[in-house]
Amino acid sequence: MATNLLRCPLPPPSSLHIRPSKFLDVKFVNRCFPRQRRSRIRRPSSTPGLLVSNSVEISTQSFESTESSIESAKSVTSDTPILLEVSGMMCGGCVARVKSVLMSDDRVASAVVNMLTETAAVKLKPEVEVTADAAESLAKRLTEGGFEAKRRVSGMGVAENVKKWKEMVSKKEDLLVKSRNRVAFAWTLVALCCGSHTSHILHSLGIHIAHGGIWDLLHNSYVKGGLAVGALFGPGRDLLFDGIKAFGKRSPNMNSLVGLGSMAAFSISLISLVNPELEWDASFFEEPVMLLGFVLLGRSLEERAKLKASSDMNELLSLISTQSRLVITSSDNNTAADSVLSSDSICINVSVDDIRVGDSLLVLPGETFPVDGSVLAGRSVVDESMLTGESLPVFKEEGCSVSAGTINWDGPLRIKASSTGSNSTISKIVRMVEDAQGNAAPVQRLADAIAGPFVYTIMSLSAVTFAFWYYVGSHIFPDVLLNDIAGPDGDALALSLKLAVDVLVVSCPCALGLATPTAILIGTSLGAKRGYLIRGGDVLERLASIDCVALDKTGTLTEGRPVVAGVASLRYEEQEVLKVAAAVEKTATHPIAKAIVNDAESLNLKTPETRGQLTEPGFGTLAEVDGRLVAVGSLEWVSDRFLKKNDSSDMVKLESFLDHKLSNTSSTSRYSKTVVYVGREGEGIIGAIAISDCLRQDAEFTVARLQEKGIKTVLLSGDREGAVATVAKNVGIESESTNYSLSPEKKFEFITNLQCSGHRVAMVGDGINDAPSLAQADVGIALKIEAQENAASNAASVILVRNKLSHVVDALSLAQATMSKVYQNLAWAIAYNVISIPIAAGVLLPQYDFAMTPSLSGGLMALSSIFVVSNSLLLQLHKSETSGNSL
Numbered sequence: 001m002a003t004n005l006l007r008c009p010l011p012p013p014s015s016l017h018i019r020p021s022k023f024l025d026v027k028f029v030n031r032c033f034p035r036q037r038r039s040r041i042r043r044p045s046s047t048p049g050l051l052v053s054n055s056v057e058i059s060t061q062s063f064e065s066t067e068s069s070i071e072s073a074k075s076v077t078s079d080t081p082i083l084l085e086v087s088g089m090m091c092g093g094c095v096a097r098v099k100s101v102l103m104s105d106d107r108v109a110s111a112v113v114n115m116l117t118e119t120a121a122v123k124l125k126p127e128v129e130v131t132a133d134a135a136e137s138l139a140k141r142l143t144e145g146g147f148e149a150k151r152r153v154s155g156m157g158v159a160e161n162v163k164k165w166k167e168m169v170s171k172k173e174d175l176l177v178k179s180r181n182r183v184a185f186a187w188t189l190v191a192l193c194c195g196s197h198t199s200h201i202l203h204s205l206g207i208h209i210a211h212g213g214i215w216d217l218l219h220n221s222y223v224k225g226g227l228a229v230g231a232l233f234g235p236g237r238d239l240l241f242d243g244i245k246a247f248g249k250r251s252p253n254m255n256s257l258v259g260l261g262s263m264a265a266f267s268i269s270l271i272s273l274v275n276p277e278l279e280w281d282a283s284f285f286e287e288p289v290m291l292l293g294f295v296l297l298g299r300s301l302e303e304r305a306k307l308k309a310s311s312d313m314n315e316l317l318s319l320i321s322t323q324s325r326l327v328i329t330s331s332d333n334n335t336a337a338d339s340v341l342s343s344d345s346i347c348i349n350v351s352v353d354d355i356r357v358g359d360s361l362l363v364l365p366g367e368t369f370p371v372d373g374s375v376l377a378g379r380s381v382v383d384e385s386m387l388t389g390e391s392l393p394v395f396k397e398e399g400c401s402v403s404a405g406t407i408n409w410d411g412p413l414r415i416k417a418s419s420t421g422s423n424s425t426i427s428k429i430v431r432m433v434e435d436a437q438g439n440a441a442p443v444q445r446l447a448d449a450i451a452g453p454f455v456y457t458i459m460s461l462s463a464v465t466f467a468f469w470y471y472v473g474s475h476i477f478p479d480v481l482l483n484d485i486a487g488p489d490g491d492a493l494a495l496s497l498k499l500a501v502d503v504l505v506v507s508c509p510c511a512l513g514l515a516t517p518t519a520i521l522i523g524t525s526l527g528a529k530r531g532y533l534i535r536g537g538d539v540l541e542r543l544a545s546i547d548c549v550a551l552d553k554t555g556t557l558t559e560g561r562p563v564v565a566g567v568a569s570l571r572y573e574e575q576e577v578l579k580v581a582a583a584v585e586k587t588a589t590h591p592i593a594k595a596i597v598n599d600a601e602s603l604n605l606k607t608p609e610t611r612g613q614l615t616e617p618g619f620g621t622l623a624e625v626d627g628r629l630v631a632v633g634s635l636e637w638v639s640d641r642f643l644k645k646n647d648s649s650d651m652v653k654l655e656s657f658l659d660h661k662l663s664n665t666s667s668t669s670r671y672s673k674t675v676v677y678v679g680r681e682g683e684g685i686i687g688a689i690a691i692s693d694c695l696r697q698d699a700e701f702t703v704a705r706l707q708e709k710g711i712k713t714v715l716l717s718g719d720r721e722g723a724v725a726t727v728a729k730n731v732g733i734e735s736e737s738t739n740y741s742l743s744p745e746k747k748f749e750f751i752t753n754l755q756c757s758g759h760r761v762a763m764v765g766d767g768i769n770d771a772p773s774l775a776q777a778d779v780g781i782a783l784k785i786e787a788q789e790n791a792a793s794n795a796a797s798v799i800l801v802r803n804k805l806s807h808v809v810d811a812l813s814l815a816q817a818t819m820s821k822v823y824q825n826l827a828w829a830i831a832y833n834v835i836s837i838p839i840a841a842g843v844l845l846p847q848y849d850f851a852m853t854p855s856l857s858g859g860l861m862a863l864s865s866i867f868v869v870s871n872s873l874l875l876q877l878h879k880s881e882t883s884g885n886s887l
Helices: 026-032 035-042 064-078 092-103 132-144 158-193 195-204 214-219 221-233 237-248 254-274 286-309 311-317 425-438 444-451 454-476 478-482 492-506 509-530 537-544 553-557 574-585 591-602 635-640 648-663 699-708 721-731 744-756 768-776 791-795 807-840 854-877
Strands: 005-007 013-019 051-053 057-062 082-086 108-114 119-124 149-151 323-328 346-351 360-363 373-377 380-383 394-396 413-417 532-534 548-552 563-568 610-616 620-625 628-633 671-680 684-694 712-716 761-765 779-783 798-800
Touching: 082 132, 092 108, 092 119, 092 132, 092 454, 092 509, 119 132, 132 149, 158 221, 158 286, 221 237, 221 254, 221 286, 237 254, 237 286, 254 286, 254 454, 254 492, 254 854, 286 492, 286 854, 454 478, 454 492, 478 492, 492 807, 492 854, 509 532, 509 537, 509 807, 509 854, 532 537, 532 807, 537 779, 537 807, 548 553, 548 744, 553 591, 553 712, 553 721, 553 761, 563 574, 563 591, 563 648, 574 591, 574 610, 574 620, 574 628, 574 671, 574 684, 591 671, 591 684, 628 635, 635 671, 635 684, 648 671, 648 684, 671 721, 699 712, 699 721, 699 807, 712 721, 712 744, 744 761, 744 768, 761 768, 761 807, 768 779, 798 807, 807 854
Parallel strands: 548 712, 548 761, 761 779, 779 798
Antiparallel strands: 005 051, 013 057, 051 610, 082 119, 082 149, 108 119, 323 346, 323 360, 360 413, 373 413, 380 394, 532 798, 563 684, 610 620, 620 628, 628 671, 671 684
């Protein structure tokens, strides 16, 4: 009997063609689908897509509308973009410039640029083939534009990926150390350059000690000029040259503004000093020194905050082991299978990338499991808190599964690898988090639109400010020349120049560029750390606006571990019905099928041979057993499989018999009851099997919390009305929001109708029958059972790794908190520039006699960026709403 399953498209087929194979003759086809029913099968509204074993060859054509909906939803995650590593980005203007360079290429369809992770994801147009040459040419264009770029090699091994990330973190740490050294040097120069101001302050306080000797030297303009040269070409050298280089590439950035302001102040001071006959009296060498001091201090604090923002990702990476102990044992070894190591075994330290499925590995106490696998020998307890959130260790022995990233505590274990390093659970989590941080939220478009022309706009405003105050303002408002910013002699040139420099320096495109990515970085990393993977900033933004949550029943509101509660038949022994049903369900993957098979195995029932299995998701399974067709599934579906019909009185007796059996059990109201029927060719329905599935402990809490938030909750299930109504009542979902006997297509249509009525819908499910709805919903949320990857987790945009329904509430809360920080950051960045730039331009000077100095402007600019990053860091204080819920 064939066991490999071919998964056909989930939408209903518009035509179905079955060709007999060596396992299936024409008679079977005729019995499986009688002539009067074959036409019904071809109708799109009657039968869903099929799961078929390789003993049956099936070709299907899907609904165009349904297929296109699902394919469009899949395309978000299935397209493979070109990934580029881009360095040299300093602010939002740089991000906009990089995106502009990429989008100017005719081959590019879209591009996303992330300044924090220094990556650019580029999607090419459908007709363009993704090749290494295309990636290299795009990287070359960026490099020529002033941003060094190279292609990120896809498919790198675990060790190489971890090494790359750690090298990037190490590089940032080294830059932070250098930044601190520059700050120390710069502020030493600030202290020396401002020594004269110190003596003035002391003298005004009646303290006459700061004069003579070194103090007179510090008053010397030539000494101040020398200190300014030291600041510009010492700690400020990289900043200055980078700004000049950006000008040369016609992509000015934040460094260009600061460098232009510093050089303008220095140049005017230098000209005034060496040409006293001009009588400019505009010697303010201390301004560029103080300006660079404040800017470099702000940059250092900003880099420190950005490095801290990556701490959650670093914690995830620390769970990945790059080395493993491969155990090689002689093939003729007769040592007991339960021994951890035999006498002739050899342990070899190898890279985790060299591990293959089936390899035997040794994991010692205190070590991290390098790959997913199952225990072959040994006993120990394992810390699985990174996956389950449980702080208590879990006992492991032969046959138990273990996951990469978990920690072995007690004794040595020998495990059999079930995945390679790059396909392990923790590796997938890290990869998804990295991808998520590269997906920009739509709100980022606002920041990009502003940041792109920002630098040129500020330069223009600076020029206008200088022209206004020098040629007009100082004449209209002569009193402004009495302000200290105009110097002791009230020089209009000094006033105009300082205000122009203020405008250059106080503006902050960095805050705009950092507003969204810092919050997204922390939000997605924090979610991954807590067990909910969110696939990007766009998902976060949609998730934060959800006002309706649709919930599946089996495996979502219930535990998804059903057991057989009772078997009833009017003609056969219970074990006969169970044995036949188990034979049909043997190759099916649905939890109910597993429950029937497990119950038969526990009773040591010998199941007969079957062939030609056909599974219709949401309905049931059909197979040939001992020469006759047997169907297991819902009442209507099983009844429709056969020409022989049962009397209604017999069905009432069968259901009454089953209810009587269930009433004698100790089941409680927390159990969901589902009944599947067994039918056989020539006899019709021969029995019924009751399946019970316990409600999740956090189901009622989750529904109640969602409703408290004002979110509409609906229940969508393919089960019968009674079972669905019971679950809905227990968890608190109103009857009008309860929907039963829904096929996967009906669920899909229901989600679509909710969206058409104006709702933003999140669908929560766990199985293949939920995949179309998960793909169609604004946000699909999949519970990942036993770390398995299935159609649900592939279609979903949020994955609950720890399989806790209450994490739906936490994910919503985190998304709302993250987007709140994004909006706060954007509001601050925009408001700061809107308010500070006019003040820097001297708008308050005529009436309030208030004007900024370039050094004060530089300090405010630095604080603006620090505020944005620090505000995003406050997300790390966000508490889980279910942490206090002892479930």
